[in-house]
Amino acid sequence: MIKEVYSEKETRDFAYEMAQKAEVGQVYCLDGDLGVGKTVFTKGFAEGLGIDDDITSPTFTIVNEYHSGRIPFYHFDVYRIGDEDEMFDIGFDEYVDGNGVCLIERVLYLKMQYQLKLLRICQRVLTIEKLRWKNENFST
Ligand SMILES: Nc1ncnc2c1ncn2[C@@H]1O[C@H](COP(=O)(O)OP(=O)(O)O)[C@@H](O)[C@H]1O
Numbered sequence: 278m279i280k281e282v283y284s285e286k287e288t289r290d291f292a293y294e295m296a297q298k299a300e301v302g303q304v305y306c307l308d309g310d311l312g313v314g315k316t317v318f319t320k321g322f323a324e325g326l327g328i329d330d331d332i333t334s335p336t337f338t339i340v341n342e343y344h345s346g347r348i349p350f351y352h353f354d355v356y357r358i359g360d361e362d363e364m365f366d367i368g369f370d371e372y373v374d375g376n377g378v379c380l381i382e383r384v385l386y387l388k389m390q391y392q393l394k395l396l397r398i399c400q401r402v403l404t405i406e407k408l409r410w411k412n413e414n415f416s417t
């Protein structure tokens with residue numbers, strides 16, 4: 278499925294609606310280049326779960342937990358994860374088998390073998406792309 282969105286608000290609203298349908302035990306993966314809207318999406322998703330905390334980047338913590346919503350929300354950024362052992366060390370298996378919904382950013386930075394393993398357990402594999410019109414002026 279491809280969903281086209283033309284503003285930050287549309288991205289947020291789309292994520293919001295997706296989160297309202299999210300269920301315990303689900304895993305969502307989210308990839309896309311820097312600045313395409315992953316954080317915007319994640320904030321909308323958290324809002325859709327009824328979370329009222331500020332969403333901060335888990336780049337250094339790997340995972341941030343939020344418990345103020347309808348179901349627990351585990352927000353990962355696996356950019357700095359080197360191998361499968363490190364995922365084990367942060368307790369990833371417990372999060373996935375836990376009582377909340379997981380959203381994992383930047384899965385495509387993981388080693389191929391583990392990446393595939395992870396994508397197999399995902400209910401939603403989301404990629405955000407920024408498109409340009411063919412006639413857009415590329416000179417700056
Ligand atoms: N359709 C859109 N969806 C999401 N963000 C958009 C959109 N159009 C413009 N933006 C802007 O692009 C930026 C996306 O930033 P961010 O979500 O932090 O990216 P990422 O986390 O992927 O690096 C924001 O400043 C946002 O206002």
Ligand SMILES: [Mg+2]
Pocket residue numbers: 315316334
């Ligand atoms: Mg971001």
